[in-house]
Amino acid sequence: MIIGLTGSIASGKSTVSNMLKEYGLPIVDADVVARLVVEPGSETLKRIVEAFGEEVLTETGELNRQKLGSIIFNDEEKRQTLNGIIHPAIRKEMLRQRDEYIANGEKTVIMDIPLLFESKLQHFVDKILVVTVSEDVQLERLMKRNQLTAEDAKARIRSQLPLAVKEQGADAVINNNGTIEETRKQLEHILKEWGVLS
Numbered sequence: 001m002i003i004g005l006t007g008s009i010a011s012g013k014s015t016v017s018n019m020l021k022e023y024g025l026p027i028v029d030a031d032v033v034a035r036l037v038v039e040p041g042s043e044t045l046k047r048i049v050e051a052f053g054e055e056v057l058t059e060t061g062e063l064n065r066q067k068l069g070s071i072i073f074n075d076e077e078k079r080q081t082l083n084g085i086i087h088p089a090i091r092k093e094m095l096r097q098r099d100e101y102i103a104n105g106e107k108t109v110i111m112d113i114p115l116l117f118e119s120k121l122q123h124f125v126d127k128i129l130v131v132t133v134s135e136d137v138q139l140e141r142l143m144k145r146n147q148l149t150a151e152d153a154k155a156r157i158r159s160q161l162p163l164a165v166k167e168q169g170a171d172a173v174i175n176n177n178g179t180i181e182e183t184r185k186q187l188e189h190i191l192k193e194w195g196v197l198s
């Protein structure tokens with residue numbers, strides 16, 4: 001079974017993904033893949049520089065993530081430009097990793113995809129697990145984790161579909177407003193129901 005793990009920025013996907021890792025489940029992580037496909041020398045990085053200029057590179061020729069983030073989270077058109085360049089490469093590599101796990105005999109594979117709904121990737125997976133939080137908690141955790149002002153954090157949140165919409169498309173929802181232990185209990189319950197844990 002392929003499980004799509006999603007939510008919105010700072011809703012707790014990585015927290016849940018780490019728990020799944022503890023159960024020994026293989027994870028394909030879109031954020032990790034997004035870093036892989038822009039390594040120096042890659043075709044994708046070359047195209048990003050063509051579109052956004054040398055200013056999105058560090059002195060050592062790597063992608064300046066902070067700089068590119070400050071551009072694309074405040075400008076819908078530029079975000080679409082980046083998505084058009086980077087998403088095909090991310091998708092290809094994610095499917096490669098998924099298929100490799102399956103070829104190696106894994107019965108369950110987790111695909112952690114923040115933009116699963118925005119990019120309409122529901123067909124990649126058999127079940128969708130959404131990690132949700134209230135708007136207040138999301139804003140507070142995002143500001144704290146990324147050291148962002150409320151304004152910058154809100155811009156990032158607005159660049160994704162509302163969590164309420166994602167919950168509608170889920171096979172199961174984890175409410176991550178509470179403690180980590182409460183989240184773990186919900187996760188275990190869902191995995192048992194889906195026959196992933198006994």
Ligand SMILES: CC(C)(COP(=O)(O)OP(=O)(O)OC[C@H]1O[C@@H](n2cnc3c(N)ncnc32)[C@H](O)[C@@H]1O)[C@@H](O)C(=O)NCCC(=O)NCCS
Pocket residue numbers: 008009010030031034064065066068069072079082083086090113114115159160
């Ligand atoms: C703009 C970049 C360089 C900023 O890097 P940074 O290290 O600050 O953030 P990071 O990659 O850890 O992403 C943090 C979160 O931001 C959100 N996010 C990232 N990219 C996007 C996007 N294009 N649209 C909406 N939300 C996004 C996701 O929730 C993600 O989990 C980076 O996010 C990126 O390369 N984005 C494009 C690739 C992408 O869409 N990734 C999301 C998973 S497919």
Ligand SMILES: Nc1ncnc2c1ncn2[C@@H]1O[C@H](COP(=O)(O)OP(=O)(O)OP(=O)(O)O)[C@@H](O)[C@H]1O
Pocket residue numbers: 007008009010011012013014015016031114141142145176177178179180183
């Ligand atoms: N139940 C919780 N209680 C307290 N803090 C939490 C809880 N869950 C997550 N956090 C914290 O909130 C922040 C966001 O969580 P996490 O990084 O797991 O979100 P994410 O959905 O993976 O975010 P992104 O899409 O940006 O990668 C982190 O700093 C994390 O430590």
